[in-house]
Amino acid sequence: xxxxxxxxxxSFLSDASSYGLRGPVDVMETHISRIxxxxxxxxxxxxxxxxxxxxxxxxALRVAACEKERRLNARTTPELYLGVRCICRDExxxxxxxxxxxLVDAVVEMKRFDQAALFDRMAMEGELTPALMTDVARMxxxxxxxxxxxxxxxxxxxxxxxxxxxxxGFATSTVFSAAxxxxxxxxxxxxxxxxxxxxxxxxxxxxxxxxxxxLHLRNLCLLDGKPRLFDCIDFNDRIATIDVLYDLAFxxxxxxxxxxxxxxxLVANRYCDAAGEEEGFAxxxxxxxxxxxxxxxxxxxxxEEAGGDERLASSARSYYDLAMQSLGEASPCLxxxxxxxxxxxxxxxxxxxxxxxxxxxxxxxxxxxxxxxxHGVSPETRLDxxxxxxxxxxxxxxxMASRARAVLMAGASVxxxxxxxxxxxxxxxxxxxxxxxxxxxxxxxxxxxxxxxARVAARQGxxxxxxxxxxxxxxxxxxSDLTWARVDTSGSVDAVIEDVLALTSSxx
Numbered sequence: 001x002x003x004x005x006x007x008x009x010x011s012f013l014s015d016a017s018s019y020g021l022r023g024p025v026d027v028m029e030t031h032i033s034r035i036x037x038x039x040x041x042x043x044x045x046x047x048x049x050x051x052x053x054x055x056x057x058x059x060a061l062r063v064a065a066c067e068k069e070r071r072l073n074a075r076t077t078p079e080l081y082l083g084v085r086c087i088c089r090d091e092x093x094x095x096x097x098x099x100x101x102x103l104v105d106a107v108v109e110m111k112r113f114d115q116a117a118l119f120d121r122m123a124m125e126g127e128l129t130p131a132l133m134t135d136v137a138r139m140x141x142x143x144x145x146x147x148x149x150x151x152x153x154x155x156x157x158x159x160x161x162x163x164x165x166x167x168x169g170f171a172t173s174t175v176f177s178a179a180x181x182x183x184x185x186x187x188x189x190x191x192x193x194x195x196x197x198x199x200x201x202x203x204x205x206x207x208x209x210x211x212x213x214x215l216h217l218r219n220l221c222l223l224d225g226k227p228r229l230f231d232c233i234d235f236n237d238r239i240a241t242i243d244v245l246y247d248l249a250f251x252x253x254x255x256x257x258x259x260x261x262x263x264x265x266l267v268a269n270r271y272c273d274a275a276g277e278e279e280g281f282a283x284x285x286x287x288x289x290x291x292x293x294x295x296x297x298x299x300x301x302x303x304e305e306a307g308g309d310e311r312l313a314s315s316a317r318s319y320y321d322l323a324m325q326s327l328g329e330a331s332p333c334l335x336x337x338x339x340x341x342x343x344x345x346x347x348x349x350x351x352x353x354x355x356x357x358x359x360x361x362x363x364x365x366x367x368x369x370x371x372x373x374x375h376g377v378s379p380e381t382r383l384d385x386x387x388x389x390x391x392x393x394x395x396x397x398x399x400m401a402s403r404a405r406a407v408l409m410a411g412a413s414v415x416x417x418x419x420x421x422x423x424x425x426x427x428x429x430x431x432x433x434x435x436x437x438x439x440x441x442x443x444x445x446x447x448x449x450x451x452x453x454a455r456v457a458a459r460q461g462x463x464x465x466x467x468x469x470x471x472x473x474x475x476x477x478x479x480s481d482l483t484w485a486r487v488d489t490s491g492s493v494d495a496v497i498e499d500v501l502a503l504t505s506s507x508x
Contacts, residue, residue, distance in 0.1 A: 005059075006048050009087055009105045010034065012095040013043060032056065032235065036107075043085070043107040044069070054235040063106040069234040070108055076143055076212070076229040082109045119220035119227070123258055130350075133263050136220060136227045136251070137270035143229065144244040144275065147209040153241060155199030156192060158208060162290060163188050169297035173304040175313045176296075176320065184293060184320070187327045191286050198410070202243055202280065211247035213240030216254040245280050249287035253295070256288065256359045257322055265354040265361040273369055273379075278403050282332075282410035285358035289326035296320040322359070330357045332413045334404060334433040335504055336484070338420030339445035340474040341466035342452035344489040344496065348445060349417035351497045356504070357413040365403050367418035368463040371396045379463040397425045401432040408436035420444075421474065423481045441504045442484030449475055451490060 012018050013036045014025050026037040032054060036043045046065050050057040056065055066084040073081045088101035095104065115121060119136075122128050163185065170181040192199075202208070212219070213233030221228050233240040240247075248271055255264035272281050296319035303312035333356065337349045349364055356362040372379045374395060375387060386392075397418065404414045420426050426442060433440035447455075456471050485503050489496050 003048050005104050008095060009045065012087065013045060013107065018095075018097075037112055040112050041082075042110040042112045044110060045105060045107045053239065056235075059103045059105055063103070065235060066106045066108045072232050072234045073230055075146070076139075076232070077223070079223065080111050080113075080228065080230055082111060085109050113221055113223060117222040119217040119222070120254075122222070123217055123255075123260065128260065128263060130263070130266055132222075132227060133255075133267050134270045137267045138274045139227055139229065140215070140248060140251070141271050141274035144209060144211065144247065147211055147244070149206045150203075150208045150210065150241045153203055153208040155201070155203035155208065155243065156196035158203070158242065159192055159199060159246075159290070162294070163192065166290075166293050166297060169294070169301065172297070173300040173316075175300035175303055175316050180320070184323060184327075187324070188290070188293070191289075191327060195283060195286060198279070198283065199243065202245075202283075207243050207245070207280070208241060209244055210237060211240050211242050211244060213242065213247065215247050215250045217251065217258075220251075243283075243287070244275070245277070245283055246287045246290065249284060250291045252284065252360050253288045253291040253322070257292065257295075257319065261354040261359070261361070262351065264359065265364075266350065268360040269353065269364045272363065273373070278363070278406045279410040281363045281407055282412035284360055284412075285326045288359050289323045292319045292323035292326060296323060326359050328358055330413070331438065332357065332408050332411055332436070333439045333441070333504065334408060334414045334416065334429070334436075335362070335441045335443065335500070336416045336418075336420060336426070336429045337443050337445065337500075338418065338426065338484060339489075340419065340421070340452060341464065341471045342455035343445040343447055344455070344493065345417050345419075345445055346464070347493055348443075348489070348496055348500065349415045351493055352500055353415045355497070355501055356415065362413035362415045363407045365400050365407070365414055365416045366463070367396050367400060370399050370403070372463065374399065397428055401428045404429065405432040405436055408433065408438050413438075419474070420484075421477070421479050426482075426484065441500075443500050443503065444479070444482055444484040444486050445489045445496070446486055447489045 014027060016023050016025050016038055019038055021039050028035040028037065032047050032049055034045045034047065046056040046062040048056055056062050063084070063086060070081045070084055085097045085107050086099055086103060087095055087105045087107065088098055089095055089104050090101040119128065167185050170176055212229060214231065215229065219229065219231045221230065252264045252268050255267065268281070268284055272278065296316050299312055299316035299319060303309045303316055306312060335352065335356065337345045339345050346366065349366065353364050354361040369379050371387060372381060372383070375383060400416055400418060404416055407414050416429050418425070420429065430440055430442065452471055453468055456466055456468050487496060487499050
């Protein structure tokens with residue numbers, strides 16, 4: 001219930017003259033905050049609430065909360081969080097910004113940005129590009145690498161706590177039947193038993209950190225042409241102290257739920273590239289399911305509080321369905337994509353990955369990215385001819401097989417993208433599947449030489465260093481002893497992916 005002081009502060013912040021300005025003040029509300037938008041600034045006020053997970057009941061607590069919000073969000077967006085301003089009452093009862101008088105409240109002062117720059121808005125407008133999502137994945141990996149480690153946290157026990165919260169959360173509404181609640185809780189706990197040791201190993205390796213905690217599209221924005229992460233969970237460190245992949249999974253889940261499956265798979269893969277994650281990739285379906293379940297019961301509670309809002313109830317069910325889908329079982333497999341430069345390997349591999357396994361799909365292991373990583377440079381950095389000598393190429397293919405084997409044995413599917421022009425290179429990737437005991441499908445992509453030359457000549461940027469001269473050498477050498485299925489890529493990418501999927505599903 002709002003206090004008299006907060007009523008006065010709300011009125012004060014709703015008046016443009018309080019800021020020395022004129023014009024309207026737009027107000028946005030959440031369950032624990034109010035945001036006042038005026039001019040080029042936004043002022044965020046904490047509600048005077050005391051809940052099981054947050055206490056903003058006194059002015060001193062709200063000041064401390066504002067300071068903490070500014071400090072934690074400055075880890076990712078210092079240019080957005082400008083400072084904390086106290087609101088005091090003088091002896092005449094008037095409110096003003098400053099430190100003189102009786103402390104009544106405080107606000108976080110932020111730089112205001114166009115709401116069209118929010119990633120959820122951009123998603124609705126079809127403006128989220130692969131390049132932008134790659135930047136987001138790398139930014140997130142960099143943030144996680146610098147986040148403080150939770151030293152005494154157990155991996156399995158950390159997640160068990162989330163399951164307990166979920167069980168209680170589902171019980172707060174009538175959207176889901178008791179049977180539905182029991183089924184999803186039972187599935188989560190069964191899956192947790194199977195991955196508990198893996199989670200504990202990750203905790204011991206420092207993978208549980210003070211993360212963002214609320215990493216979905218609405219908490220990403222575009223500032224000065226670059227993605228920025230803001231509005232982290234700042235009011236309860238327990239909620240944000242989680243496995244870094246569980247943090248990432250909120251964004252992956254949000255993209256998948258919106259139908260942006262290729263984007264979800266891309267973010268997951270680019271993050272794992274940047275963070276050096278391989279075995280951890282196999283945990284993402286569980287984490288995606290967990291994020292979807294959280295959103296399901298939160299949305300169901302909102303529907304209940306809104307008097308049985310059917311739109312919210314339907315949304316809650318869609319999250320529940322995604323959670324159940326992600327908790328499904330899919331045996332891992334390895335699909336190797338080969339072909340000369342210009343055959344469309346990377347394009348097909350990127351499109352194929354989201355169709356294999358549970359959300360977010362398969363791990364992409366690409367020779368171009370592995371080669372650049374071995375040289376300690378970004379995927380976009382061009383390497384000279386020495387980087388493509390026989391010895392280095394042997395290292396690249398060996399590393400690809402090693403990474404594929406690790407991912408497969410952890411339980412996730414793999415798409416391995418490389419030229420694979422030599423029999424021993426094809427044998428090496430096939431052996432990875434054999435050692436992991438999973439099905440293997442080898443695909444050789446081909447197109448007329450003129451088409452290959454046109455594609456290579458038209459390339460701009462990207463991770464491939466292949467030139468028309470490199471392609472000509474490949475064509476001159478040809479490929480022998482090929483046992484992989486040949487697929488023509490002269491047609492549309494979607495048609496090629498359908499052909500590859502048909503071959504994959506028919507594999508033993």
